[in-house]
Amino acid sequence: xxxALRHPAPQRRRLARLIAIGxxxxxxxGCEAMAITAFGVGASTGVAQTINGRAYRTFTAxxxxxxQATLAALGRMGIxxxxxxxxxxEEIILARAADREIEITLEVLSPNSxxxxxxxxxxxxxxSATSLEIVLQTEKRISNx
Numbered sequence: 479x480x481x482a483l484r485h486p487a488p489q490r491r492r493l494a495r496l497i498a499i500g501x502x503x504x505x506x507x508g509c510e511a512m513a514i515t516a517f518g519v520g521a522s523t524g525v526a527q528t529i530n531g532r533a534y535r536t537f538t539a540x541x542x543x544x545x546q547a548t549l550a551a552l553g554r555m556g557i558x559x560x561x562x563x564x565x566x567x568e569e570i571i572l573a574r575a576a577d578r579e580i581e582i583t584l585e586v587l588s589p590n591s592x593x594x595x596x597x598x599x600x601x602x603x604x605x606s607a608t609s610l611e612i613v614l615q616t617e618k619r620i621s622n623x
């Protein structure tokens with residue numbers, strides 16, 4: 479009788495382990511698809527995007543050329559430039575679109591390479607889609623001359 483009572487407990491533990499492993503496998507499968515998609519988007523464009531509303535891209539172009547392309551992209555998007563200032567090796571462009579504040583930093587890495595960072599906020603929230611689109615539109619302008 480005692481042997482019969484001990485037998486169901488190991489079966490329950492085994493079943494619980496199988497359910498836990500199966501659940502983890504299903505959940506991780508979704509993460510893999512999202513990670514591959516995110517990697518593909520970033521790798522294909524050369525743009526690094528973060529969750530906190532920032533998008534980064536390094537251009538093989540002088541800062542003046544990147545700035546002109548950025549201003550043209552903002553104009554095409556209907557985004558109003560509020561100010562532009564130069565600090566040491568950085569050019570900072572502040573812009574506004576509807577209820578969003580946009581800060582674009584162009585950092586001189588060398589005479590022929592410039593790193594661009596775009597940050598868009600909407601109150602306390604970040605808007606990474608707008609930041610990414612600004613970088614992509616700038617890239618398009620540089621590519622087209």
